[in-house]
Amino acid sequence: MTSEDERLALDNQLCFALYAVNRAVTARYRPLLAELNLTYPQYLVMLVLWEADQEGRTVRVSDLGKRLRLDSGTLTPLLKRLAERGLVTRQRDTSDERVVTVAPTGQGNAMRSKAMEIPERLLCGTGIDQERIVALREELRSVLSLLEALGEPSGR
Amino acid sequence: MTSEDERLALDNQLCFALYAVNRAVTARYRPLLAELNLTYPQYLVMLVLWEADQEGRTVRVSDLGKRLRLDSGTLTPLLKRLAERGLVTRQRDTSDERVVTVAPTGQGNAMRSKAMEIPERLLCGTGIDQERIVALREELRSVLSLLEALGEPSGR
DNA sequence: TCCTATTATATTGTGCACAATTTGTTTTAC
DNA sequence: GTAAAACAAATTGTGCACAATATAATAGGA
Numbered sequence: 048m049t050s051e052d053e054r055l056a057l058d059n060q061l062c063f064a065l066y067a068v069n070r071a072v073t074a075r076y077r078p079l080l081a082e083l084n085l086t087y088p089q090y091l092v093m094l095v096l097w098e099a100d101q102e103g104r105t106v107r108v109s110d111l112g113k114r115l116r117l118d119s120g121t122l123t124p125l126l127k128r129l130a131e132r133g134l135v136t137r138q139r140d141t142s143d144e145r146v147v148t149v150a151p152t153g154q155g156n157a158m159r160s161k162a163m164e165i166p167e168r169l170l171c172g173t174g175i176d177q178e179r180i181v182a183l184r185e186e187l188r189s190v191l192s193l194l195e196a197l198g199e200p201s202g203r
Numbered sequence: 204m205t206s207e208d209e210r211l212a213l214d215n216q217l218c219f220a221l222y223a224v225n226r227a228v229t230a231r232y233r234p235l236l237a238e239l240n241l242t243y244p245q246y247l248v249m250l251v252l253w254e255a256d257q258e259g260r261t262v263r264v265s266d267l268g269k270r271l272r273l274d275s276g277t278l279t280p281l282l283k284r285l286a287e288r289g290l291v292t293r294q295r296d297t298s299d300e301r302v303v304t305v306a307p308t309g310q311g312n313a314m315r316s317k318a319m320e321i322p323e324r325l326l327c328g329t330g331i332d333q334e335r336i337v338a339l340r341e342e343l344r345s346v347l348s349l350l351e352a353l354g355e356p357s358g359r
Numbered sequence: 360t361c362c363t364a365t366t367a368t369a370t371t372g373t374g375c376a377c378a379a380t381t382t383g384t385t386t387t388a389c
Numbered sequence: 390g391t392a393a394a395a396c397a398a399a400t401t402g403t404g405c406a407c408a409a410t411a412t413a414a415t416a417g418g419a
Binding site: 073077107109112120122123124139143146 | 396397398399400401406407
């Protein structure tokens with residue numbers, strides 16, 4: 048294999064490593080989240096809502112979008128499903144009718160205590176040490192802010 | 204915020220960092236892949252097919268599945284779309300009718316030279332140095348093999 | 360041999376992601 | 390005050406992921 052070929056080898060692509068690990072990690076979450084009847088993106092939304100609720104902040108659909116990097120095309124149907132199950136409320140803001148405010152219900156907040164067990168149950172028995180996780184997480188966060196500072200990806 | 208709360212804070216989740224970076228990286232690929240009219244998963248499939256083609260190996264649907272960690276529910280329709288566009292062929296194996304062999308067509312292989320430019324165009328102007336990428340990639344690959352060695356994720 | 364288990368792919372259905380467009384509201388400029 | 394621009398969310402449509410099931414072929418065992 049020439050060095051030209053190496054460049055396109057699957058195992059040399061950072062993007063594939065990210066793609067594969069992301070899905071493998073999500074797969075570890077799946078059975079735990081199934082106990083709460085949540086999908087992984089629904090879980091992320093609940094994390095944001097719980098966090099804001101603790102701090103007395105209200106959350107708009109656009110806030111969820113900024114935080115999770117998702118648009119209304121993803122969030123609107125997802126929030127509808129959570130609302131149907133009585134986990135969140137969606138309310139048009141009376142002072143600005145364009146805005147929809149999302150908040151966890153009592154039932155939604157009750158779920159938080161069960162969710163609290165998830166992080167440790169995930170690691171439990173994996174033999175991955177905490178320091179390594181923190182280091183990887185911080186490196187990823189650093190890469191994320193770097194990527195987001197680049198602005199819109201272009202075809203150039 | 205108590206340490207209890209910290210545990211579920213979005214920014215403390217490795218899973219979210221992975222999720223966000225994965226999508227940010229894929230977004231950087233998108234305009235480049237759009238020039239080839241490929242989606243990101245289609246690009247990964249083509250990488251595997253090109254690699255095998257260079258080495259004279261044939262590739263079955265199940266081989267793609269093992270390599271990319273995808274099942275037939277994802278691959279079958281994806282491969283149909285690539286085949287419709289004349290980039291790959293899908294052929295039932297005559298000696299074992301259960302098997303479908305996938306191979307790049309001439310047109311599919313012609314695309315490879317354009318794809319070759321993608322890795323460097325991606326990095327170009329991002330100011331991310333190669334060493335850092337390699338280090339992150341290797342750490343991710345190591346985590347992946349660790350996760351995959353754990354076996355099926357369970358609800359325990 | 361026949362019968363069962365296994366294997367390989369395909370199909371069906373749900374829920375994201377994401378682009379593009381739409382609807383309705385508010386802001387701004389004039 | 391009105392028209393144009395900007396904004397927020399919803400809608401529509403495509404293409405993954407993934408679970409569950411179906412279909413069909415092969416392999417193995419009695």
